[in-house]
Amino acid sequence: MKLNERSLAFYATCDSPADNTGFLYKRGERHTAYHRRWFVLKGNMLFYFEERESREPVGVIVLEGCNVELCDSAENFAFAIRFSGAKCRTYVLAAESQAAMESWVKSLSRASFDYLRLVVRELEKQLEEVRWGPSGGYGGCQGPSGSWKLKSSVLEQSRERLLALPTVLPKENSCAVWNNTPGVCQPPNTSGCNECDDEGNPRPPPLPPRRRASSSEVGSSRASGAESLSTFCHLHEQYGQEVAQLRQNWLERKRGPQP
Amino acid sequence: MRYNERELLSLARQPAEKAAEILMRVPKKGSVLKKRLVKLVVNFLFYFRTDEAEPIGALLLEHCRITKEEENVFSISFVEEPERKYCFECASEEQCQEWVEALKRASYEFMRRSLIFYRNEIQKMTGK
Numbered sequence: 304m305k306l307n308e309r310s311l312a313f314y315a316t317c318d319s320p321a322d323n324t325g326f327l328y329k330r331g332e333r334h335t336a337y338h339r340r341w342f343v344l345k346g347n348m349l350f351y352f353e354e355r356e357s358r359e360p361v362g363v364i365v366l367e368g369c370n371v372e373l374c375d376s377a378e379n380f381a382f383a384i385r386f387s388g389a390k391c392r393t394y395v396l397a398a399e400s401q402a403a404m405e406s407w408v409k410s411l412s413r414a415s416f417d418y419l420r421l422v423v424r425e426l427e428k429q430l431e432e433v434r435w436g437p438s439g440g441y442g443g444c445q446g447p448s449g450s451w452k453l454k455s456s457v458l459e460q461s462r463e464r465l466l467a468l469p470t471v472l473p474k475e476n477s478c479a480v481w482n483n484t485p486g487v488c489q490p491p492n493t494s495g496c497n498e499c500d501d502e503g504n505p506r507p508p509p510l511p512p513r514r515r516a517s518s519s520e521v522g523s524s525r526a527s528g529a530e531s532l533s534t535f536c537h538l539h540e541q542y543g544q545e546v547a548q549l550r551q552n553w554l555e556r557k558r559g560p561q562p
Numbered sequence: 563m564r565y566n567e568r569e570l571l572s573l574a575r576q577p578a579e580k581a582a583e584i585l586m587r588v589p590k591k592g593s594v595l596k597k598r599l600v601k602l603v604v605n606f607l608f609y610f611r612t613d614e615a616e617p618i619g620a621l622l623l624e625h626c627r628i629t630k631e632e633e634n635v636f637s638i639s640f641v642e643e644p645e646r647k648y649c650f651e652c653a654s655e656e657q658c659q660e661w662v663e664a665l666k667r668a669s670y671e672f673m674r675r676s677l678i679f680y681r682n683e684i685q686k687m688t689g690k
Contacts, residue, residue, distance in 0.1 A: 304571065305619035308563050310640040314624050317642075319671075346624065346670035347605065362564030367573050367604055386569050416604035419673050426680035433687045552686070 315343060315350040315360045322346070323410040325403055326355075328378065330395040337378060337397060342407075347416045349384075364394060371411045380404040384411060434545070574601065574608045574617045580664050583612060585651040589639075595651055605670050607638070621648065628665045636662050 323344040328337035329351060340351040340361065347367055350360040364384065374383040378397040382404055385393045398404035413419075580602040585595040586609060598618070599610040605624060608617040625641045636658055637647040652658040666672070 304567060304617055306565060307621050311563060311622055313642040360563055364566050365570055368569065388572050391568050392566060416670055423673055423676045423680065426677065426684065430680050430684050433684055
């Protein structure tokens with residue numbers, strides 16, 4: 304199977320920050336001798352070089368679907384990266400100190416894309432709760448189905464209004480594109496680059512994919528177990544305030560952090 | 563460069579974020595558009611011949627640029643060689659836009675920025 308090796312090598316050696324670096328002993332696959340290698344962890348890719356100054360990695364271990372565990376070995380401070388599945392390999396590595404071993408086991412355990420995605424989704428859920436209230440709070444309505452429909456459509460509309468606010472990017476600016484509305488074209492000068500914008504500021508991302516299809520479900524789920532709100536006026540005011548706050552946040556983000 | 567091919571092949575068999583049959587052209591002299599099964603799994607884009615179980619290749623989607631080209635077409639290139647483009651011709655403009663959006667969000671670095679973003683937002687709203 305081909306891999307974009309040149310790009311991989313560039314990614315390994317460029318000055319983007321690494322999640323961990325250091326010397327580790329790596330046990331060979333066929334011969335059980337350990338070789339000392341310079342390791343660089345970036346995201347879910349664990350690169351290893353012959354020397355610290357080497358221009359190109361000897362190899363890379365893709366860290367998806369693996370477990371990191373301590374292991375019995377004649378070698379001190381040894382740990383293993385174990386892949387599940389038939390015929391899959393276990394990489395045995397050894398650090399030069401207890402502290403280094405612990406640091407590597409920690410960073411390797413959290414390195415997978417899958418894991419990061421889980422964490423992000425959890426935070427996204429928490430943010431929703433903070434914004435709209437947990438299901439036990441004011442967010443729901445047990446009135447007749449008519450008022451419930453009203454509430455969820457108010458939610459929908461305010462969300463759509465927010466998302467539809469213009470996001471034209473000034474050409475050389477660091478302002479983020481945060482537009483979750485399907486079918487809306489990006490302005491032509493949007494950088495297609497996955498990297499940070501020109502000033503190195505993080506781009507607030509669009510909500511993760513599953514949110515799009517289920518935004519109405521999200522509204523529905525908030526109905527359960529909530530206190531009832533007595534009047535339409537109360538509801539109207541409540542949502543109006545939240546929309547105003549969100550819009551304020553959006554405007555602040557659009558201005559971008561001041562240098 | 564050595565890499566753990568078996569594990570990567572196993573990853574290629576995992577459920578995909580997105581998969582479709584798309585015409586693809588690699589940045590090699592004289593190459594033409596060919597129908598491929600293209601599959602996005604974590605930050606890798608695997609591409610298969612449509613009748614084969616094992617991918618022909620994989621692209622790690624880090625430090626890359628996703629560009630909308632002409633109608634139905636987008637390309638992937640890498641920052642150190644921006645002229646070397648992998649081209650994809652979709653069945654429709656809508657499909658093209660969907661893939662562009664999905665690929666822009668597919669990198670580990672993007673996920674990491676999402677994390678920072680959500681953390682900041684939560685902190686702003688709760689002071690924690």
